[in-house]
Amino acid sequence: MKIDVNNISKNLNTPLTAPAYPSPPLYKFNDREYLNIYYRTDPKALREAVPEPLEIDEENPIVRFELMYMHDVTGLGGYTEAGQVIPVSFNNEDGDYIHSMYVNNFPAIASGRELSSYPKKWGNPKLYQDNETLVGTLDYGTLRVATATMGYKQIELPKETALEEICRPNFMVKTVMGYDRQFRVCDLVRTQITDVTVKGAWTGPARLQLFEHALAPLADLPVLEVVGASHILTDLTLNIAQPVYNYLEKK
Template sequence: MLIEDVKKQISTPLGAPAYPKGPYLFRNREYLNIVYRTDMDSLKKVVPEPLEIEDPLVKFEIMYMPDVTGLGAYTECGQVIPITFNNEKGEYLHAMYVDNHPAIALGREASAYPKKLGAPKLYIDSDTLVGTLDYGSLRVANATMGYKHQPMDIKLAREELTRPTFMLKIVPDFNGKQKVCELVRTDISELTIHGAWTGPARLQLFEHVLAPMADLPVLEIVHVSHILTDLKLAAPTVAYDYLAKDKVGTNS
C-alpha cells in the first residue's frame, strides 16, 4: 500500500478496519434515563477540572440502538454527571459499557467516549421497562421503570438530550507519557423524538472493582425518562487542552 493510501485509512487492520467511515445515523434509539442524587465527595473524585459540579447528581442511562449506520445493533450503559463549563450547563460522560466492538473502537479512537466492554440490556418485562448491566459474569446494575405510565413533555425530553456532552480524550505515547490529554465536547444533532414518558423507577448498583458504578451511590431518585429517538452525533471538538495551553482554540 502506497504512503498516500495509508494516510487515507481511518482505522486498522488494513483491509478490514474496526469500523467504517461515517456519518453514523441512529434510528429508533431508545433511552432509559434515571437521574439520582449521590454523594458530593464521591463526585469530586471523578469529575476533572475545569468542569464544575453544582448539584450532586448522576444520570444512569441505558440506550438500545437497533439500527446504527455502519455499526449494526448494540446496547450501551453508563453514568453521566451534570456539570457547568464556562458558565454553560452540560454533562460529563464518566463511563460507558458497550456490547459491540466496532462501537467501542470508533468511540475511543475517533472521539473520546470512555467505552469498555460490558453486557447491558434494555427490554420490556410484562409491565416494566428493565435495564441491566453485567460485567463479565457479575451483575453491576438493575434498573426498573413502570412502562409508559405518564407522557413526558417533548420539549423537556429534547432539552434533556441536547445538552452538550464533555469527555476526556487520553492517548499515551510509547514512553508511557500522555501524548493527548484533552477535554472534548460533542452535541446531538438532527434529533427527532418519537415519544417520551416518565414514571416510577428504582435503581440498584452493585460493587465491582472494574465497573465501579456503585462508587457513586444512589441516595434518591430525582427524575426518570424513557425516550425514543432518531439522531445524529456531531463531530467532537476540543474544549480544553491539558498539555498545551497555548494551542489555538483550547483553554477558552
C-alpha cells in the same frame, strides 16, 4: 498486493485490509431508545469523579444512569450501551460529563474511543420490557453491576422536555499516549447531538440498584435517592467532538 504509503495514510484505522469500523461522516441513529434514571449521590464522591475545569452543583449532586438501545446505526448495526453521566458546567455552559460507558459492540467501542473520546469499555447491557415494567441491566463479565426499573409508558412526557434532556452538550476527556509513554493528546472535548426527532417520551416510578465491582465501579457513586426517570425514543445524528481545553498546555 502491496499497500503503499499513500493508501496507508487514507486508512482510518487498522487492520488495514479489514478495518475495525467504517468511517461515515456522521453516525445516524434510528429508533435510539433511552432509559434514564436520575439519582442523588454523595457530593464528595462526585467531586472526585469529575475532572477540572468542569464544575458540579455541590448542593444538588446528581448522576444519570443511562441505558441506550441502538436499534439501527449507520455502519455499526445494533447494540446497547449503559453508563453514568454527570451534570456539569464549563465556561458558564451547562452540559453533561460522560463518566463511564459499557458497550456490547466492539466496532462501536473502537470508533467511539478512537474517533472521539467516549470512555467506552466492554460490558453486557440490556434494555427490555417485562410485562408493565421497563428493565435495564448491566453485567460485567458474569456479574450483575446495575439493575434499573421503570413503569412502562405510564406518564407521557412533553417532547420539549425530552429534547432538553438529551440535547445537552457532552464533555469527555481525550487521551492519546505516544511510544515514549508520554501523552501526545490530553484534551477536554465537547460534542452535541443534532437532527433530533423525539418519537415518544414517558416518565414514571423508577428504581436503581448498583452493585460493587472492582473494574466496573459504578457503585462508587452510590444511589442515595432516585429523583427522576425518563424513557425516550428518538432519531438523531452524532456530531464530531471538538477540543475545548488542553491539559498539556496547562501543566
